Amino acid sequence: xxxxxxxxxxxxxxxxxxxxxxxxxxxxxxxxxxxxxxxxxxxxxxxxxxxxxxxxxxxxxxxxxxxxxxxxxxxxxxxxxxxxxxxxxxxxxxxxxxx
Numbered sequence: 642x643x644x645x646x647x648x649x650x651x652x653x654x655x656x657x658x659x660x661x662x663x664x665x666x667x668x669x670x671x672x673x674x675x676x677x678x679x680x681x682x683x684x685x686x687x688x689x690x691x692x693x694x695x696x697x698x699x700x701x702x703x704x705x706x707x708x709x710x711x712x713x714x715x716x717x718x719x720x721x722x723x724x725x726x727x728x729x730x731x732x733x734x735x736x737x738x739x740x
Contacts, residue, residue, distance in 0.1 A: 643683040647675025656681040 645651055650672055656665045658681050665673070665681075673681050684692070 645673055645681045645683065646677045647673050647679035647681070648677060649673050649681075651681075651683070655684045657684055 645656065650670060651667060653667055653669055656667070656673060657663070658665075658675070658679055660680065673679070
């Protein structure tokens, strides 16, 4: 990785400003935005994979149990509604007949 400042002329690649979290991708030679106090790090594709893969794994490990619980809850609610639907329809029919 290489360290660059805002306003530097850089080659094609990915550049991260860690103070703001901004990631910029250049397809050719370009100038980094910001001033001399903005520090950018150039990241190679392999490095991006090493940084992004654990974050995606953490997101997967966090959301998989939540998604599983949500799916079971949805299935249970649908099964219960199928079972209770005839009773609820009978109750609504009775209340309509009384009025």
